[in-house]
Amino acid sequence: MKNKRWILWILVTIALVVLALFIRARVQFSWAVFGQQLKQADWRRFAIAVALIYGGYVLRSVRWxxxxxxxxxxxxxxILGSQVIGFTGVALFGRLADLVRPYLVARRVNLTVGSQVAVYTVERMFDLGAMALIFSLTLLFAPDRNALPHHELMVKVAKVSFIVTIGLAIFAVFVRVSGGVLAAFTEKTIGALSPGIGKSVADKIRAFRDGLDTIDSVTDFLLAAGVSLAMWALIVLAYLETxxxxxxxxxxxxxxxxxxxxLMAASMGGSIFQLPVVGWFTTILATSATMHAWLGVAPEPALGAGAMLLIVSFLSIVPVGLIWSRFEHVSLKRVTEESEEAGDREIPAEIVAAATAAHPSVSAPPPSL
Structure with a gap:
């Protein structure tokens, strides 16, 4: 597994170098102008943006x-410290640290790691649902939506995103109520054609249902949804302030x-490669390229804004996380390895796959939260 990771790192690094050389040959760029843009920026807004991101971490703890x-x-x-330390691990070690947060929470509250990975799975669902809802409604009803580049395409994407979000919510309710019946039906019907595939799909449905068991009532669902929307609203405001x-x-x-x-959609796309350090540059390049090519931002401020968005929404937690980990006597490297081993040892592969399949890294998700 580690050899495969190193190969992936090398391939992504080579791709980044090639992309950087291609951009350099096509785009006129001045480092002097880049430095001037950063120097003359309003750094008070950066501080406000970081405060908003920190508020998002508090809301994550509330939702958990x-x-x-x-x-x-x-x-x-x-459990706020577990959230902060966990996201610090993701910022430094990439997807290798995906299970650090559920692992640390499990240790903190004396529950099984598997139960907290189930919580993590549901958290990902709420993140994606909240962000998709905000994205869709904004592009459908924002006053300036018709001024967007390729606005007709953007509106179509927003409509599809909204419909898919509602459809997934209905499906989640159905699985929560009748997940066992659906799993058995799926295993029987698909299993008639391919027993292996039928069992795999049924196991994933059962794992999904087990994760949804963390929602105890309609009131808790609405509360978690409200907290999710508030958290992502803070992230959006942090982006705008930056x-x-x-x-x-x-x-x-x-x-x-x-x-x-x-821009947030581009940032999420760039964060797909959650590799240590390398993932930072894919996010910066994706966000900067979107600003320059789609929104007409000059290359220098586009690169500066891309870098600051990454720092504010994703890396700003690192100093706090490192200090917090010292106070709690947590070694990030060791806990990353331990959480990965616990995942391999204690948690069904279906739950791990469901939990880590979608990872919005803007503060994230990203961030990211």
């Missing part, structure tokens, strides 16, 4: 405590919510 209610009453602030800080770039200083949604 809601998911824990069926089995244990836990104060959100008691972009508005570049006062010498008219396109960034007057950035609208609809255009910001396009």
């Amino acid at each position: 405590s809601i998911f824990l209610k069926p089995v244990k009453r836990v104060s959100p602030f008691s 972009l508005w800080a570049f006062t010498n770039s008219p396109e960034l200083y007057h950035m609208t919510l609809a255009r910001c949604m396009v």
